[in-house]
Amino acid sequence: MMGTKFLHWDLVPIPLMQFKKVNVRRLQRWLLKLASAILMEPLYMGLRRRLGEPFTRRLQMEQSKERTYFTQERKKRKKRTSSERTVVFESLQLGSTFHRPELVRNCLEQSLKKLKFDYLDLFIIHIPVSLKPGPDLSPMDENGKLIFDIVDLRQTWEAMEACKDAGLVKSIGVSNFNRRQLEMILNKPGLKYKPVLNQVECHPYLNQSKLLAFCKSKDILLEAYCALGSQRDKMWIDQSTPVLLEDAVLGAIAKKYNRSPALVALRYQLQRGIVVLFKSFTRKRIEENFQVFDFQLSEEDMKTIDGLNKNLRYLNLIQLVDHPQFPFKDE
Numbered sequence: 402m403m404g405t406k407f408l409h410w411d412l413v414p415i416p417l418m419q420f421k422k423v424n425v426r427r428l429q430r431w432l433l434k435l436a437s438a439i440l441m442e443p444l445y446m447g448l449r450r451r452l453g454e455p456f457t458r459r460l461q462m463e464q465s466k467e468r469t470y471f472t473q474e475r476k477k478r479k480k481r482t483s484s485e486r487t488v489v490f491e492s493l494q495l496g497s498t499f500h501r502p503e504l505v506r507n508c509l510e511q512s513l514k515k516l517k518f519d520y521l522d523l524f525i526i527h528i529p530v531s532l533k534p535g536p537d538l539s540p541m542d543e544n545g546k547l548i549f550d551i552v553d554l555r556q557t558w559e560a561m562e563a564c565k566d567a568g569l570v571k572s573i574g575v576s577n578f579n580r581r582q583l584e585m586i587l588n589k590p591g592l593k594y595k596p597v598l599n600q601v602e603c604h605p606y607l608n609q610s611k612l613l614a615f616c617k618s619k620d621i622l623l624e625a626y627c628a629l630g631s632q633r634d635k636m637w638i639d640q641s642t643p644v645l646l647e648d649a650v651l652g653a654i655a656k657k658y659n660r661s662p663a664l665v666a667l668r669y670q671l672q673r674g675i676v677v678l679f680k681s682f683t684r685k686r687i688e689e690n691f692q693v694f695d696f697q698l699s700e701e702d703m704k705t706i707d708g709l710n711k712n713l714r715y716l717n718l719i720q721l722v723d724h725p726q727f728p729f730k731d732e
Contacts, residue, residue, distance in 0.1 A: 505560035
């Protein structure tokens with residue numbers, strides 16, 4: 402996946418003020434995170450671009466429309482007042498080739514320059530696996546294997562803390578960290594700021610119950626990606642894995658509430674105290690997704706969905722499995 406030259410991802414937000422049916426104030430109150438007061442990404446829909454990804458004609462048309470909107474939004478950013486800037490939540494991830502502490506701030510500053518922003522709302526380490534620094538975000542050897550780097554992530558975290566102290570970011574966090582790796586950061590001598598969140602794959606087939614309990618005990622927010630299973634991209638996903646939204650149990654519960662299986666899967670996470678990342682290319686689906694606030698699952702149905710857990714991970718990242726910091730070998 403490709404973002405700016407300096408970051409591994411580019412998630413371009415659209416303010417939900419554009420969608421008049423959504424109660425933005427209600428969502429803001431729900432998503433405020435204690436002292437950090439960070440407004441989470443579910444308020445925004447993003448277009449995640451991938452090189453070489455095949456698209457249908459319809460999807461290409463939708464992308465074209467959204468890109469036009471994104472271009473217009475970026476042109477407006479120079480003219481936005483400080484109060485308008487607070488409506489847009491900007492979150493970026495530190496790529497694996499920038500884990501060395503001396504690279505972190507320059508990476509962030511160059512990205513801010515490209516975005517024409519003075520600060521980010523949230524800056525997170527994308528994955529605890531370090532890769533060889535350089536212009537290539539996915540450095541490969543002559544055999545087509547990723548070239549690893551070994552970095553003490555505690556030093557990376559100190560560089561992240563320095564970015565926060567400098568006012569370049571409001572909050573800092575991590576992604577794809579297991580419990581052991583979180584403890585490594587939390588137990589670091591001289592820790593100034595703990596991660597405000599840990600962004601991980603989480604859905605009814607991989608409910609992350611143990612990691613969730615640990616994060617709650619440390620006042621770290623758990624944020625779910627692949628919350629609806631996955632988009633089943635052949636490049637990343639084993640096509641033999643079951644499709645979450647076709648699960649019969651999930652479908653029966655959805656029918657009971659007269660909702661879609663997707664809404665039930667999202668509501669399940671919200672009631673567990675998890676922030677959910679979801680995206681769409683169409684306004685209709687975005688507005689439909691926010692019906693998740695209009696109903697509540699019973700305790701019995703929550704337990705039933707708990708029972709769907711298979712510890713099934715859609716995004717295995719097998720290209721990184723030999724790295725000593727690979728996070729999915731333990732919980």
